[in-house]
Each structure stands twice: as C-alpha cells, then as structure tokens.
Amino acid sequence: MTSFRDRVMLELSVPAAFGALLLPAGDPDRQLIRTMLAATYDLSAVRIDRVRDVTVGELELQHPLFATDRKTGTWTQTVPSFARTELALDGTTSRNPVWIDILARLRVTVVAEIDPAGAESVVSEAADSFSTLDEFRRQFPFIDLDAFMAEHGISTVEQLRDAFQYLLTTVRIRAAEPFDPDDPGNAYTLNVALAALAVDPFDVAEGLRAAQLVRETSRELTGAPQHAIPAECTAAYAVAVVFAEEGPGESGITSAAVQRLFAGAGVAALFLNTN
Structure with a gap:
C-alpha cells in the first residue's frame, strides 16, 4: 500500500x-x-x-x-x-x-x-542658553536632571551650564516617494x-x-x-x-x-x- x-x-x-x-x-x-x-x-x-x-x-x-x-x-x-x-x-x-x-x-x-x-538632514545646535533648572528640563526632557547633577557633583544652574557643552540635534528622516504598485x-x-x-x-x-x-x-x-x-x-x-x-x-x-x-x-x- x-x-x-x-x-x-x-x-x-x-x-x-x-x-x-x-x-x-x-x-x-x-x-x-x-x-x-x-x-x-x-x-x-x-x-x-x-x-x-x-x-x-x-x-x-x-x-x-x-x-x-x-x-x-x-x-x-x-x-x-x-x-x-x-x-x-x-x-x-x-x-x-x-x-x-x-x-x-x-x-x-x-x-x-x-x-x-537614511537621514535627509542632521542639524546640531548649542543649547546652553538656559538660566534655570526648569528651562534645562524643558530642553532635555529625556535626562533625569536630579540624577545627572548628583552624579557630577553639580548643585547650581551656573555649575550645570559651565560643566559641559550641551547640543541639541535634529534629525530629519528621509521621506519615501509616493508608492505606485504599478511601477x-x-x-x-x-x-x-x-x-x-x-x-x-x-x-x-x-x-x-x-x-x-x-x-x-x-x-x-x-x-x-x-x-x-x-x-x-x-x-x-x-x-x-x-x-x-x-x-x-x-x-x-x-x-x-x-x-x-x-x-x-x-x-x-x-x-x-x-x-
């Protein structure tokens, strides 16, 4: 069989x-x-x-x-x-x-x-114009500011501003062309x-x-x-x-x-x- x-x-x-x-x-x-x-x-x-x-x-x-x-x-x-x-x-x-x-x-x-x-453009700008800790938090919401200051022994906004050079980078992602399924x-x-x-x-x-x-x-x-x-x-x-x-x-x-x-x-x- x-x-x-x-x-x-x-x-x-x-x-x-x-x-x-x-x-x-x-x-x-x-x-x-x-x-x-x-x-x-x-x-x-x-x-x-x-x-x-x-x-x-x-x-x-x-x-x-x-x-x-x-x-x-x-x-x-x-x-x-x-x-x-x-x-x-x-x-x-x-x-x-x-x-x-x-x-x-x-x-x-x-x-x-x-x-x-890929990226269409990448632009970095200085971001050191903050005058208060709250302004820093608004510019860098992804940073735990309290932990960052404690780690580096920083206690004032002046020390924070002078300790490092801060940059904000904007990345514009390359946009896709309109999709044509008949192409x-x-x-x-x-x-x-x-x-x-x-x-x-x-x-x-x-x-x-x-x-x-x-x-x-x-x-x-x-x-x-x-x-x-x-x-x-x-x-x-x-x-x-x-x-x-x-x-x-x-x-x-x-x-x-x-x-x-x-x-x-x-x-x-x-x-x-x-x-």
Whole structure:
C-alpha cells in the first residue's frame, strides 16, 4: 500500500503541481507565500504589497540535512614573536540526517514598498542658553536632571551650564516617494528554498515538531545573499508541512485554524487532496 509520503512525492514532483499547492484558490492574499518569505528574510524595511508570481524551479526528493556545529578557539605563539590566530571549525555532529521530503527552489516575485532609510538632514545646535533648572528640563526632557547633577557633583544652574557643552540635534528622516504598485521598479524577485515535510496521519503537534526539527538542524546554515531588496536572509530554509486534505475534517479541526496556528510559528501548512 502506498504511504502518504510516497503520494506526496509522486504527485508533487512536478513543478506545476507543487506550485498549484502553494497557491490555493482560498488564499487570494497569498498568506502561505508571505509566511515563507517572513521565515526566510528580515522584512522590517520592506512592506509587501502583493505576491505577483511564484515559479517552482528545481525539486529534490528526500534531501538529507545533517546537523552542524562550529568550534572556535585561538592559537597563540609567544616566541620568537607574539602571534595570535583565531580558528573556526565547522563539522557535522551526527551521521543520522533529518530528511526533507521535497526541497523546492522557488522564485517569488513581489510588489513591495521599500523603506528609503537614511537621514535627509542632521542639524546640531548649542543649547546652553538656559538660566534655570526648569528651562534645562524643558530642553532635555529625556535626562533625569536630579540624577545627572548628583552624579557630577553639580548643585547650581551656573555649575550645570559651565560643566559641559550641551547640543541639541535634529534629525530629519528621509521621506519615501509616493508608492505606485504599478511601477515596474517596485517588483522584486526573491529566492526561497522550501523544505516540505509530509505528515500522516493528521497530527498538528507532529507537524510542528517536524518543522522545528528542520529549523533547528539548519540553524547554522546560511541562505544565499539577497541583493534585490534590503532584506537580510535569516534562515536557509522556509518550512512547509503537507497534510492530507481530509485530515482536519476527521479531527474536527478546520484547515484554516491549522494554517493560522502554523503561520504564527513561521511554518506554512499545505493540504493535498489525495482522493
């Protein structure tokens, strides 16, 4: 009898079928893809307006993932001259791999608004015209004046004024240009390596454990650098768990509830129709 894992590999080994599973009709906002992107990149400076396209490239079946660790140390020489060398050694910690059922290389095209970052102007001005302690407090509300004076042995406003040079700096943040989602310049393509894991029978906890195991095992790995947008790659793999579509119905849990739970953990939950 063919197992569910075998069915997953047989049916999803075709890029078109795998891509269709990632873009179900019931997910018009492409939350599944957004979950994968957020799990792979630091998008703090990026607002994704919409996911425009997903292309499935290479599919690798039963990819072995070995846990790695890094040992660091120093080698010091004292004669005939002093020298110090820092060493780092990466290696596998186990010969027993964690198996990724399908490793998919995705190219995700998004329309996104990028934070321009940076400062438009920085202006510093002297702020030593205060004549009372209350005026100082108004100019520098972020300073605990009593503690500051006690720390520096200051007891009068004259001593406070003469003790230091005070500056107030005004930073004007660079404003973003009006966002045009139809501007071709706002379209970016991101690479995502997706580790898909088949779990059957339906078990929410087992699915999360499998996903977390892949995540922890690959923690020391780094993803490919991304130059399209100012987003650091934070994980080598996004992780998706594939369940049988009929699984939630038998348990009384809805697939939407499962997807929300998994998305909160940074994991995509996919449901394959096996009928």
